[in-house]
Amino acid sequence: MLTDFANSNDSAWLANADRPLTGYERIWGSVATPRSLRTRGAVEDVSAMAARGRLTVAACRSGSSRTGCRPVIWRRRTRRRCAALPGGTATATATASDGGAVDVSAACGVLAGWDRTTDSTSRGALLFDRFWRRLTASTPAKDLWLVPFSAADPVRTPRTLNQAAPGIGRALADAVAELKAAGIALDAPLGEHQFVVRGGRRLPVGGGTKALGVWNKTEAPWNAAAGGYPEVTHGSSRIQAVGWDGGRGPVARTLLTYSQSSNPLSPYYADQTRMYSEECWVTARFCERDILTSPKLKVVLVRERR
Structure with a gap:
């Protein structure tokens, strides 16, 4: 099965989603625990490509910057959450961590238009990245998802973003405030603020953190003063x-x-x-x-x- 090659350095348990492995020593990874979104997205994407048939080298190459199946659902649910904020999407406001009101209406539009890729030219990827990191860091999984993790369905759970989670508005407000304070446009292309410098030349870098479910893993420390993610520390x-x-x-x-x-x-x-x-x-x-x-x-x- 092609899913054998899509577990993204995760535990051996789900190396093959159709036939989970058990009975091995703990050093090889945990069993019956949530998988990373990168692993889950890769398993679903590769399975879908295999089902379509004639999987090609070109298809594998083009899939590297996609964020998997889930972010488009999160984007839609985030858009609905934006519409539910005070004032709606036209003049939507949300309360930041410091208690201040932040106009997030422009952010709602950017997220709605994001193409759910993490190419260096993608507009909205950076905003979603900063929003999602804040949301998952501040909101427990039990409050974030309506359907909890099930070891019997590890690829599809947990799922269904809880639109009522109070952390959503707060994380979006904080992300908007953070980018504006750094002088970064909400719809800035990802590569303008995720890059490396080699020989004095700035090289835009695509990809994203595994927390977004991205195949093309790119991890970089956030440094707003230096322009965002100015140096990739590890990843692909x-x-x-x-x-x-x-x-x-x-x-x-x-x-x-x-x-x-x-x-x-x-x-x-x-x-x-x-x-x-x-x-x-x-x-x-x-x-x-x-x-x-x-x-x-x-x-x-x-x-x-x-």
Whole structure:
């Protein structure tokens, strides 16, 4: 089953959602406990792609920045919650943690228009990220979800956002206030505020935290004074999509997000980081014909001295 490859470094228990594993030592992970949203989203997405048939390398590549199935539901429910706030979506206000009233009407519109991707060009992804982190940090799961976790249905639970949870309005107000104080537009493209600097050049970075259910994991400490998420500390590293197209050899696309060298003086210091920023891939060449047609092929003949 394709779901074997979608557990996203989670416990071995749900490596295959159709046949959960049990009976192993605790060191390999917990059993019958909630899975990360990244794991759940990946299991559902990969299963859906497999059900459609003819799963391709291109399909796997294009799915990396999606946030899975749940955020679109959360976005809709958040939009409904916005409409229920005092004044409605036109002049909606919410109470922040400090007790102040914050106009969140523009935020409601941004979230409604978000395309639920975390590409570097996505508008609304940053706002949702800051909102969702605050909400999940301040609201217990029992208050956040109407349907609690069930070990018998671990991919689909917990689910159904509790629109009545008071933390929703507060988290949205705090996120709006935070971004405005930092001089960041609510609809700013994600890559303008999630980036790395290599060789003096700012490189936009897509992806997001696993708490959003994103395949393309990107973790960075928040630093409003430095522009948002100014340095990615960990996440996707070695990425590959490999398959077969009926030819004599495999079709493979790879990427090393942190590049091939840690030496700033090396020409390979930021080579693949730039490619990652531009959503480009390296073509891996296995067959002789592919190797010989590589535009960067360099042949070095080595002879033994006698």
